[in-house]
Amino acid sequence: MQKQYTLSKSKEIYKDNISSRNRAEKIFNILLLFSVLFGLLMLTVLLIDIAVEGFSWVRPELFENYHSRKPENAGMKSAIAGSLIVIGLTGLFSFPIGVGAAIYLEEYASQNKLTAFINLNINNLAGVPSIVYGMLGLVVFGRMFGIFREGSWLVEFLNLPIQSGTTGGLKFNLLGIPWLEMQIPFGRSMVAGALTMTLLILPVVIIAAREAIRAVPPSIREGGYALGTTKWHVIKTLVLPIAFPGILTGMILSLSRAIGETAPLIIMGAFTYVPFLPNSVWDQFTVIPIQIYNWITLPQTEYRVHLAAAGIIVLLLILFFLNGIAIYLRKKFEIKW
Amino acid sequence: MKNQQSNLATFNSIPNQIKIRNFRERIIAISLFACGVFSILVTIGIIVTLFTEAIAFFFRPEVDIVTFFTGTNWRPLASKISPENFGVRPLIRGTMLIAVISGAIAIPLGLGSAIFLSEYASDKLRSVLKPLLELLAGIPTVVYGYFALSFITPILKQVLEDGLGIKVSFFNAFSAAVVVGIMIIPIVASISEDAMRAVPRSLREGAYALGATRFEVSTKVVVPAALSGIISAFIIGISRAVGETMAVTIAAGATPRMTLNPLDSVQTMTSFIVQVSFGDAPAGSINGQSIFAVGATLFVMTFVMNVVSAVILKRFREVYD
Numbered sequence: 307m308q309k310q311y312t313l314s315k316s317k318e319i320y321k322d323n324i325s326s327r328n329r330a331e332k333i334f335n336i337l338l339l340f341s342v343l344f345g346l347l348m349l350t351v352l353l354i355d356i357a358v359e360g361f362s363w364v365r366p367e368l369f370e371n372y373h374s375r376k377p378e379n380a381g382m383k384s385a386i387a388g389s390l391i392v393i394g395l396t397g398l399f400s401f402p403i404g405v406g407a408a409i410y411l412e413e414y415a416s417q418n419k420l421t422a423f424i425n426l427n428i429n430n431l432a433g434v435p436s437i438v439y440g441m442l443g444l445v446v447f448g449r450m451f452g453i454f455r456e457g458s459w460l461v462e463f464l465n466l467p468i469q470s471g472t473t474g475g476l477k478f479n480l481l482g483i484p485w486l487e488m489q490i491p492f493g494r495s496m497v498a499g500a501l502t503m504t505l506l507i508l509p510v511v512i513i514a515a516r517e518a519i520r521a522v523p524p525s526i527r528e529g530g531y532a533l534g535t536t537k538w539h540v541i542k543t544l545v546l547p548i549a550f551p552g553i554l555t556g557m558i559l560s561l562s563r564a565i566g567e568t569a570p571l572i573i574m575g576a577f578t579y580v581p582f583l584p585n586s587v588w589d590q591f592t593v594i595p596i597q598i599y600n601w602i603t604l605p606q607t608e609y610r611v612h613l614a615a616a617g618i619i620v621l622l623l624i625l626f627f628l629n630g631i632a633i634y635l636r637k638k639f640e641i642k643w
Numbered sequence: 644m645k646n647q648q649s650n651l652a653t654f655n656s657i658p659n660q661i662k663i664r665n666f667r668e669r670i671i672a673i674s675l676f677a678c679g680v681f682s683i684l685v686t687i688g689i690i691v692t693l694f695t696e697a698i699a700f701f702f703r704p705e706v707d708i709v710t711f712f713t714g715t716n717w718r719p720l721a722s723k724i725s726p727e728n729f730g731v732r733p734l735i736r737g738t739m740l741i742a743v744i745s746g747a748i749a750i751p752l753g754l755g756s757a758i759f760l761s762e763y764a765s766d767k768l769r770s771v772l773k774p775l776l777e778l779l780a781g782i783p784t785v786v787y788g789y790f791a792l793s794f795i796t797p798i799l800k801q802v803l804e805d806g807l808g809i810k811v812s813f814f815n816a817f818s819a820a821v822v823v824g825i826m827i828i829p830i831v832a833s834i835s836e837d838a839m840r841a842v843p844r845s846l847r848e849g850a851y852a853l854g855a856t857r858f859e860v861s862t863k864v865v866v867p868a869a870l871s872g873i874i875s876a877f878i879i880g881i882s883r884a885v886g887e888t889m890a891v892t893i894a895a896g897a898t899p900r901m902t903l904n905p906l907d908s909v910q911t912m913t914s915f916i917v918q919v920s921f922g923d924a925p926a927g928s929i930n931g932q933s934i935f936a937v938g939a940t941l942f943v944m945t946f947v948m949n950v951v952s953a954v955i956l957k958r959f960r961e962v963y964d
Contacts, residue, residue, distance in 0.1 A: 327856055334858040338763060341755025342772060345779050345828045352782070352790045359793065406678030414675055426953075428682050433879065433949040434942065435886025437913050438689060440920075441938045445692040449926055505685050512682070536664060538671045566783025569888035569913070573920045573934075595785045595889070602789055602893055611793055618786050625781065 356622070360615025368616055372581045373597065377608030380601075382617055384580040388496065388591035389624075393565050395500030395587065396507065397557065403504070404511030405553060411512070412519040413541055432509040440573025443502025448575055450491035487586060494575035495588045502574045506567065507560040514556020518549040551639030555632045562628040566621065568595035594621045693942055696935030703929060705729075711936065717899035717910070719919075719933050729933065731940060733899040737909035738941075741820045741891055742884040744905055748824030749884075750877050753831025757873075760832065761839040762861045773833075780829040787822040788893030795821050796894065799906075809906065814896025817905040823884050823891065831880040838872020839865050871959035878952035882945045888913040912941045 371381030415421040445451060453460045454476055460466070466476055480486035492498035522545050530540035546553075571593055578600040580592045598617040601609040701708045707726035714730015721728050756776060760769050795818040796811075803809040842865050850860045866873065896908030897918050910918075916934045924930035 327859070331856045331858040334861075335763070338755050338759040341752040342759045342776070344752055345756065345776055345825065346772075348825050349775070349779055349782075351794070352786070355790065355794050356786070403678050403681055406675050407681060410675040410679035414672055415679065424679055424682060427686055429953070430946070430949055431682060431685060433882060433945065434689065435888070435913065435945055437886065437888045437916055438693070438938060438942050441916070441935060442685075442689050442692050445696065446688055452926060505688075508682065508685065536668050538668055562781070566781075566785070568783070568785050569892075569917060572917055575920070578921070595783055598785050598789070599889065599893065602785075602792065614789055615793075618789060621783060622786070625783070629781070 353622075356615045356618050359611050360613075360617075360619050363612045363616035364619050365616075368613075368620065373579055373600070377606060377613060380609070380613055382594060382597045382620075384583060385592050385594045385597035385617075386620070387583050388576075388580065389565055389593040389595075391584065391587065392496050392499045392503065392571075392591065392593060393561050395496060396503040396564050397561055399500060399504040400507055400511050400560070401557060404508055404557075405515050407508075407512045408515035408519055408553075409541060409546075412516050413537070413545070428509045428512055432513070436506055436567055437569040437573060439502055439506040440570030442505060443498060443570060443574040447492045447498040447501045448494065454491050487588065489588045492588075494577065494590050496584065496591045497587050499571050499574055499576055499591065499593075500587075502570050503564045503567065506570055507564050510560045510563065511557060514560065515549075515553045518552025518556060519545060521552060522548045548641070551635050555636045558628050558632040558635070562625050562632075565593075565624060565628070566595055568593075568599055572596060572599075594624075689942065693935055693939040696932050697939040700929070700932035700936040703932070705929060715901050717915075719915075719930055724929060731912075731937060733901050734910060734912045734915055734937060735940070736901050736903075737816065737895070737899065738885055738911040738913070740816050740903065740905060740909060741823060741887075741895060741911060742881050744817065744820035745824035745827060745884045746877070746881045748821060749827040749831050749880050752824075753828045753876070753880065754835055754873065756828065756832040757835035757839060757876075758861050758866070761836045762857065762865060776829050776832060779825060780827075782826075784826065784887060784889040785893070787826055787890040788819075791818040791822040791890060791894035803906070811906045812896070812908045814894065814898075814908040815906050816895050816909045819891045819893075819895035820884075820905065822894065823887050826887070826890065827880040827883050830883055831876045834876035834879060835869070835873045838869035838876070841872070842868040868961050871955050871961070874959075875952035875956040878948050878955070882948035882952070885948070886913065886941065886945050888917060892917045912937050916941075 367379060368381045369383060369386065371379055372384055373382065374380040411421065411424065415424070449455075452458060454466070455461070476488075476490045478488055480488050489495065489497075492501070526544050526548065527540050530544045535543075576596055577590050577592050578596055580590060584591055594617060598614050598621065601614040601617060604610055700706060701711070705724045705726065706729050710726040711729055711731055713732065714727055715732050716728055716730050717733045718728040760773060760776075764772060796813060796815065799815070799818060800811050800813075804811045846864055846868060847860050850864045855863070891911045892914035895911060895914065897910050897914060898908040899910040899915065900907065902909060915937055919930050919934045922930070924934070
């Protein structure tokens with residue numbers, strides 16, 4: 307009798323425990339599902355909200371006109387042109403430096419303190435707020451530390467022909483070639499903006515390019531060396547062609563991050579209102595996100611809600627297009643070793 | 644015949660060619676090294692530019708470095724330029740208010756998503772969910788600002804102001820914090836998930852063999868084993884929230900104040916920098932320099948967080964096998 311009592315009791319405890327454990331399991335399941343779906347739900351709501359508010363405002367005027375005092379005429383032609391040119395230049399600047407750094411770190415660098423420091427440094431740079439890069443760009447590219455200002459020691463010493471005024475600075479043709487026009491300091495030009503963006507995305511480009519280069523198996527390199535070629539020849543003819551799709555994918559993804567960046571360019575001195583298309587890369591500019599920000603801050607609903615949403619639709623379409631290309635490239639050139 | 648001759652010429656010039664070849668190799672190696680070292684120059688550039696301008700700011704007679712870090716009034720545009728108008732604490736308060744709320748949103752949701760992706764989802768489901776979640780991090784911050792202002796603030800006003808009679812200002816810290824929280828969910832999730840996936844399978848199988856449920860395996864085995872990675876993910880998430888600019892500039896307003904009420908309008912360090920940059924402060928002016936003092940403070944804060952998170956990741960990592 308005694309024995310049976312304990313048995314039934316222990317069975318009860320065991321049963322109780324199982325059911326409460328199962329209940330915990332179920333609740334936990336629901337919580338997890340909720341946390342995943344919350345993000346996705348917000349993404350959906352965000353996209354729907356923007357589509358509803360802005361879709362009917364994505365019309366030819368948006369691409370043909372500049373910002374206007376009448377909402378129905380307002381467009382963002384100069385912002386689209388500015389974004390595309392700045393991003394193009396950013397790609398041009400960041401590709402060689404980023405890939406070069408990746409090749410150095412993967413193929414040349416030995417395991418020493420300098421390499422460890424460079425790695426640590428790149429990871430740290432990736433975590434620096436983007437606005438800080440804007441301040442760096444403003445001082446280094448925009449103003450060049452003020453050493454080309456009227457009356458600075460360098461200008462006095464070399465007797466440079468400095469122009470005053472808003473753009474100011476030193477204008478000349480590099481090597482006397484007309485289309486190699488230069489302007490120092492870079493001021494509020496697209497070159498300054500693109501260089502700022504280059505510094506911003508460089509850590510991401512380097513990390514992506516390194517991964518692509520690392521994915522090339524060592525046997526390929528050894529095959530090249532066995533033929534008696536040099537290190538650079540192996541890299542140029544074997545490693546880079548194989549790693550290229552991966553590098554390109556990383557590059558496009560970095561640029562798609564840059565195209566949505568607003569703060570660094572605002573700090574660097576991009577304008578909010580540019581009623582002309584740029585003649586050269588030395589012109590002042592605005593970009594799509596700054597135009598959107600400008601519209602959001604205006605009081606009228608047409609700008610604040612509808613035109614801003616229309617601008618966002620254009621921006622997101624460019625982003626999705628770039629990401630689509632990146633995914634396509636990754637899928638198409640994926641090599642399984 | 645001619646061919647033979649040219650072959651001979653090539654043969655004779657081989658030592659020369661090797662010299663040229665080696666020279667070219669060296670040049671290439673040096674230029675690649677320069678690219679590699681360039682990132683160090685960027686860091687030096689950031690430190691030099693921020694701190695020279697910040698130090699120039701602190702040496703101005705109108706500014707006092709102690710008051711800057713302890714003062715509770717931030718009125719850089721006031722007609723009277725005096726030290727008591729340059730106390731950065733309201734900006735830090737605004738920044739931390741938003742960072743803490745967004746962390747309170749993103750940390751549990753990010754960790755939950757990470758556990759789901761790492762422990763519960765099948766490979767197929769994971770390969771669909773993960774890119775979708777990462778899309779959240781890829782959306783430009785100006786879009787989040789718009790979303791906060793046009794969607795979250797109206798809902799907040801409707802629920803709290805019309806429903807409960809609590810005053811909600813049009814620009815408020817809470818809306819900004821919500822969107823910043825959504826933005827950093829994928830960061831927290833992806834770093835935590837990496838840490839959890841690094842936990843060896845044998846540990847899980849051991850726990851399952853003892854009769855543990857999935858919930859118990861996740862919370863009592865996997866999470867503790869990956870704790871260093873998870874905590875470093877939390878810190879990185881908060882650090883991103885501190886450096887976030889456009890969403891808070893758009894949605895949180897531009898009123899520097901020492902408040903803990905998230906329904907008030909506040910100003911963060913980043914949104915102050917944007918505000919001054921739009922005002923076109925000339926180089927060398929007090930406002931032009933004040934953004935560098937604020938920027939240096941921001942840089943030091945995020946830098947410390949990133950370093951702490953890296954140290955935690957390295958020092959406290961549980962090493963298996």
